[in-house]
Amino acid sequence: MTTLIDAPPSDADGILPSSKKSSGGGLGQYILIRFLLIFPTIFILVTMVFFLMRITGDPITTAMGGRLPMEQLQERIHNAGYDRPILVQYFEYLGQLATGNFGRTLSDNRAVSEMLTTYGAATLELSVNALILALLVGIPLGMIAAQRRDHAPDAVLRVFAILCYATPVFFAGMLLKLTFSVWLGWLPVAGRAKTSSELALNSLEAPTGIYWLDALRSGNMAALGDVTAHAVLPAVALGLLTAGIFLRLVRTNVIGTLGKDYVEAGRSRGVSEFRLVTKHAYKPALIPIITVMGLQIAVMLGGAVLTEKTFEWKGLGFQLANYLTARDFVAVQGIVVLLAIIVAVTNFIVDIVAALIDPRVRY
Amino acid sequence: MSVLPANEPLANPRAPFYRRLPVVSHFNKSVGLQRGMLVAGLVLTGLFLLTALLAPLLAPFGFSQLADADGNFPTQEAPGGKHLLGTTVGGYDVLSRVIWGAQAALFVIVVAVLMSIVIGVILGLVSGYIGGWLDRILVVIADAVYAFPSLLVAIVMAIVISGGQSSLIGGIFAAGTAITLVFIPQYFRVIRAETVRLKAEPFVESAKVVGASNIRIMSRHIYRNATRTLPLIFTLNASEAILTLAALGFLGFGIEPSSAAEWGYDLNKALADTTSGIWWTGLFPGVAMVLTVVGLTLVGESINDLNDPRLRGRKAAGTAGGPDSSAAAQAAISADVRGF
Numbered sequence: 037m038t039t040l041i042d043a044p045p046s047d048a049d050g051i052l053p054s055s056k057k058s059s060g061g062g063l064g065q066y067i068l069i070r071f072l073l074i075f076p077t078i079f080i081l082v083t084m085v086f087f088l089m090r091i092t093g094d095p096i097t098t099a100m101g102g103r104l105p106m107e108q109l110q111e112r113i114h115n116a117g118y119d120r121p122i123l124v125q126y127f128e129y130l131g132q133l134a135t136g137n138f139g140r141t142l143s144d145n146r147a148v149s150e151m152l153t154t155y156g157a158a159t160l161e162l163s164v165n166a167l168i169l170a171l172l173v174g175i176p177l178g179m180i181a182a183q184r185r186d187h188a189p190d191a192v193l194r195v196f197a198i199l200c201y202a203t204p205v206f207f208a209g210m211l212l213k214l215t216f217s218v219w220l221g222w223l224p225v226a227g228r229a230k231t232s233s234e235l236a237l238n239s240l241e242a243p244t245g246i247y248w249l250d251a252l253r254s255g256n257m258a259a260l261g262d263v264t265a266h267a268v269l270p271a272v273a274l275g276l277l278t279a280g281i282f283l284r285l286v287r288t289n290v291i292g293t294l295g296k297d298y299v300e301a302g303r304s305r306g307v308s309e310f311r312l313v314t315k316h317a318y319k320p321a322l323i324p325i326i327t328v329m330g331l332q333i334a335v336m337l338g339g340a341v342l343t344e345k346t347f348e349w350k351g352l353g354f355q356l357a358n359y360l361t362a363r364d365f366v367a368v369q370g371i372v373v374l375l376a377i378i379v380a381v382t383n384f385i386v387d388i389v390a391a392l393i394d395p396r397v398r399y
Numbered sequence: 400m401s402v403l404p405a406n407e408p409l410a411n412p413r414a415p416f417y418r419r420l421p422v423v424s425h426f427n428k429s430v431g432l433q434r435g436m437l438v439a440g441l442v443l444t445g446l447f448l449l450t451a452l453l454a455p456l457l458a459p460f461g462f463s464q465l466a467d468a469d470g471n472f473p474t475q476e477a478p479g480g481k482h483l484l485g486t487t488v489g490g491y492d493v494l495s496r497v498i499w500g501a502q503a504a505l506f507v508i509v510v511a512v513l514m515s516i517v518i519g520v521i522l523g524l525v526s527g528y529i530g531g532w533l534d535r536i537l538v539v540i541a542d543a544v545y546a547f548p549s550l551l552v553a554i555v556m557a558i559v560i561s562g563g564q565s566s567l568i569g570g571i572f573a574a575g576t577a578i579t580l581v582f583i584p585q586y587f588r589v590i591r592a593e594t595v596r597l598k599a600e601p602f603v604e605s606a607k608v609v610g611a612s613n614i615r616i617m618s619r620h621i622y623r624n625a626t627r628t629l630p631l632i633f634t635l636n637a638s639e640a641i642l643t644l645a646a647l648g649f650l651g652f653g654i655e656p657s658s659a660a661e662w663g664y665d666l667n668k669a670l671a672d673t674t675s676g677i678w679w680t681g682l683f684p685g686v687a688m689v690l691t692v693v694g695l696t697l698v699g700e701s702i703n704d705l706n707d708p709r710l711r712g713r714k715a716a717g718t719a720g721g722p723d724s725s726a727a728a729q730a731a732i733s734a735d736v737r738g739f
Contacts, residue, residue: 073539076539077539077543080543080544081543081544088555088556088559089555186432190432191432198696198697201696202638204642204645204646204649204666206646207681207685210670210673211685213673213674214673214676214681217674218675218676334546334549338549341548345650346670356551357554357650360555360652368555372551375547375551380546
């Protein structure tokens with residue numbers, strides 16, 4: 037994580053793919069072009085957020101507006117440098133980023149890099165939990181739906197998939213909370229852990245911030261149980277959303293491959309239907325799934341904001357909403373840069389994997 | 400039976416006009432389960448439209464009404480009696496807010512989708528047809544915006560446009576514009592890809608030979624052919640627009656409760672109620688939202704499946720070996736993997 041954050045996002049805006057439409061170029065060139073494209077992507081997003089946030093007002097007026105006389109307000113704004121020409125501020129910010137300096141948040145005066153690692157760990161934990169759940173639910177159910185195509189199980193599963201992605205994460209979270217926390221009382225309502233386990237885990241030496249990992253390392257089984265209980269509902273709420281998409285994707289692609297000749301050949305050799313679906317038809321169907329998984333990272337990060345808000349899960353999304361309300365430019369930009377890097381790098385990896393699997397993708 | 404060409408028109412070109420309309424022609428192609436899903440989707444979408452249009456007649460109270468002749472409404476009252484679905488913590492009537500919410504959702508869909516179609520289609524046509532540096536720059540920008548979590552883009556835009564709080568018109572345009580920025584890259588990509596493909600077609604060459612201007616070629620010859628997949632993206636985006644609007648409202652960046660009823664805002668307020676076991680303030684707006692999105696998704700997905708010969712159901716699937724992936728199916732997948 038830290039290496040990602042400290043990597044200075046270069047302002048290499050001039051680097052656009054200079055490849056002509058010529059069909060030449062091997063894998064090496066393709067990878068190089070895709071790699072260079074990471075930088076303009078990050079650069080564009082950083083620039084957009086910088087200027088958009090500047091339009092929305094400044095943090096000092098938001099925090100103090102109405103409570104300070106105009107002159108004092110102006111003086112504070114002047115001292116903070118927000119009355120300088122916007123381009124000066126912009127290039128100063130780019131210069132800071134290039135040296136890996138993210139600055140300090142304005143609203144609670146923390147180092148942005150420290151804020152990112154602390155809350156990033158929480159968001160990472162949530163996303164990984166949700167992704168695992170989505171894969172565990174989506175892929176097998178998708179195979180069942182494909183195998184029983186146009187029969188009752190398929191109909192039920194397709195409706196289930198549609199319900200999964202038609203239900204907003206926060207509504208799903210609310211229903212889960214109502215059912216399992218309030219009425220049944222099985223699981224905690226919100227948060228990442230009880231205060232006692234949180235204290236125990238934070239007092240560890242060099243905590244990773246990923247609670248179940250910390251609990252495992254310290255052998256604190258009570259805390260592990262507590263952390264797991266807290267993690268279930270948010271992971272289900274966020275995971276089901278993606279599970280619906282995986283289910284549908286696996287179904288469509290497995291149906292496509294099930295119609296291929298080699299599957300028919302396997303069937304005539306006496307390969308069982310189960311094996312046909314899980315081995316023969318499933319493997320080639322994986323390629324589009326990997327591609328979509330890359331796109332899903334962006335969706336998950338968006339969904340994480342809502343999930344974190346619903347379950348008071350103190351991660352990047354939860355903080356982002358707070359910082360946005362406070363017009364804390366520095367913090368918002370820091371979070372956006374991090375998310376942009378994550379998204380750009382994942383897309384890069386996904387494209388490379390897709391190109392390695394299927395040579396036709398390269399151009 | 401021959402292999403279906405990639406651009407097989409779904410409707411028989413000689414059928415009467417009304418049978419060639421997008422949804423009607425899809426209905427005629429469908430069988431069994433697929434027809435059931437399409438019909439269910441159409442019914443739900445129709446209900447949503449009716450509710451939105453007839454909201455002033457259907458709703459027992461105004462969306463921001465806190466009192467009537469008998470005095471102030473009670474707060475957090477359980478469903479039953481005068482308030483069929485109960486009242487919220489602020490004293491609003493839940494049933495009325497749910498019904499009026501359909502109207503706000505419809506407004507935002509119309510604003511957001513229309514604006515993004517117009518801008519996205521124009522940019523896509525120009526970028527694809529003219530090509531060169533303009534094209535490259537637009538593609539990189541569109542990809543950057545497309546790859547980023549759309550909700551975050553929408554939040555930042557909502558703050559920029561409305562400054563956090565807004566009136567009915569302002570709020571709807573703020574939410575609509577915020578969503579527009581997210582959708583433009585989708586239309587842009589689809590239209591640009593089609594334009595690049597069509598540019599090499601003989602009919603464009605012959606139009607050039609005849610002396611048609613670039614604008615005429617773009618607006619008549621290419622536009623007519625490149626926009627076939629739009630109804631599909633439209634339905635998928637309509638549901639995404641509802642979810643984005645609700646997400647904005649839920650996070651507190653949406654429309655103010657006094658200017659319009661908005662389901663996401665109600666859910667935000669209901670979140671605190673759940674811990675004390677008050678279920679009616681959150682359940683009903685949430686269910687309304689889910690039903691609307693399910694309806695639109697069912698219609699969109701049915702159209703998608705019916706456009707793709709591989710997925711069209713048993714009767715038509717006999718013509719197996721269709722195109723590996725039609726433009727429509729690609730568009731659908733890229734559009735709905737971004738759903739919330």
